[in-house]
Structures are given as structure tokens and as C-alpha cells.
Amino acid sequence: MASGSGSNAEAIAKYFRGHADVEVDCIVSNKPSAFVLKRAEKLEIDHWYFDRKDFYQTNKLTDQLKSRNIHFVILAGFLWLIPKEFIAAYTDRIINIHPSLLPKYGGKGMYGGHVHEAVIANNEKESGITIHLVDEIYDNGKILKQVKVIVSRDDTPDTLASKIHAIEHKYFPPTIESYVLGEGRQLIGN
Ligand code: GRF
Numbered sequence: 770m771a772s773g774s775g776s777n778a779e780a781i782a783k784y785f786r787g788h789a790d791v792e793v794d795c796i797v798s799n800k801p802s803a804f805v806l807k808r809a810e811k812l813e814i815d816h817w818y819f820d821r822k823d824f825y826q827t828n829k830l831t832d833q834l835k836s837r838n839i840h841f842v843i844l845a846g847f848l849w850l851i852p853k854e855f856i857a858a859y860t861d862r863i864i865n866i867h868p869s870l871l872p873k874y875g876g877k878g879m880y881g882g883h884v885h886e887a888v889i890a891n892n893e894k895e896s897g898i899t900i901h902l903v904d905e906i907y908d909n910g911k912i913l914k915q916v917k918v919i920v921s922r923d924d925t926p927d928t929l930a931s932k933i934h935a936i937e938h939k940y941f942p943p944t945i946e947s948y949v950l951g952e953g954r955q956l957i958g959n
Pocket of ligand 1: 773775777778933934
């Protein structure tokens with residue numbers, strides 16, 4: 770699930786192409802104009818978008834995912850809070866990536882450029898990424914992996930964002946792989 774450009778979604782899809790045990794079944798977005806849907810088309814992966822009403826007032830999306838036999842949900846730059854019912858349907862099977870070293874620079878409003886701007890404004894010497902399970906509180910679930918990057922004196926929010934994106938693309942797919950084939954696999958009973 771993604772709301773924006775989808776570079777992580779693309780990195781994940783490419784990593785698992787031809788994989789023996791893991792398949793990216795579909796890419797869904799809450800924004801019809803999100804570039805991630807164009808990427809999905811090019812990658813020849815099923816994709817669609819859903820609106821706020823469907824997401825918060827119905828079980829349509831979880832029903833669709835269940836009927837496609839989807840075991841895990843990856844949030845790759847997905848900006849809406851996941852409703853309780855969705856989390857209950859996929860307990861410990863939703864993985865998010867956040868572009869900071871949580872718990873620092875997490876929580877409501879801390880996404881994308883806002884995170885990097887705050888890190889630079891506070892003269893942090895390091896930042897990084899956090900890959901974690903999703904529960905009902907923003908950026909709160911069990912941490913699966915963190916990777917640090919150095920923030921240099923001449924970094925801007927944009928240069929820091931590029932550094933962070935590079936490590937996201939490198940570490941997110943293999944972290945998903947080890948979770949879904951390891952600890953997470955016990956949750957799906959096969
Ligand atoms: C990433 O920086 C991710 O950490 C955050 O949203 C951004 C998504 O980037 N949650 P992209 O759409 O995958 O390029």
C-alpha cells in the first residue's frame with residue numbers, strides 16, 4: 770500500500786520477482802493520481818485505488834485482500850492511519866517503513882519531508898530508517914530493523930531524503946523477506 774511516488778514499492782516488487790516463496794500480488798493506493806500506480810502498471814502488477822469511505826467505513830479492502838489469499842501487507846509510504854478492523858485482520862502481518870530512527874521523529878504529522886526538515890533543524894548527527902510492525906498507534910509497533918545514516922553539516926532535507934531513500938531500497942525488501950519467511954510465517958500456518 771502506498772500513497773506517493775512508490776520507489777519503495779518498486780524496489781520491493783523487483784526484489785521479489787521470480788522469488789521461490791514470496792510474491793507481490795498487488796499494489797493499492799488511496800490516491801488515484803499516485804505515481805505508484807503508474808509504476809505498478811509498468812511492473813505488470815495488479816493495482817487499484819480506494820477512497821476514504823471504503824477504507825474507513827467498510828471492510829471492502831480487507832475482503833479483497835483476503836479473497837486474494839494475501840498473507841502480509843506492506844506499507845511503503847502509505848499515509849493514512851490503518852483502522853482497527855484492518856489491523857485485527859492482519860495482526861503482526863502489516864509492516865511499515867519510517868524515514869527516521871524511531872521513536873525519534875515519529876507520530877502524527879511526521880512523514881516525508883517533515884521528518885528530514887526536523888532532523889536538520891535540530892542539528893542531528895545521525896538519522897536513518899525504521900522498519901516495524903504496525904499497531905493502532907502511529908509509528909509504535911515492534912521494530913524489525915533500524916539502519917543509521919550520518920547527517921553531514923552540509924546536508925539539506927533533500928540530500929538527506931536521497932540518502933534515506935537509498936538505504937530504504939537496500940534494506941526494506943530483505944527485511945520483509947526475513948520476517949515473512951521467519952517469525953511472520955508462523956502466523957499464517959504454512
Ligand atoms: C519513504 O521515505 C518512507 O520511509 C516513507 O515514505 C517514503 C515513501 O517513498 N514512509 P516512496 O513513495 O517509496 O518513494
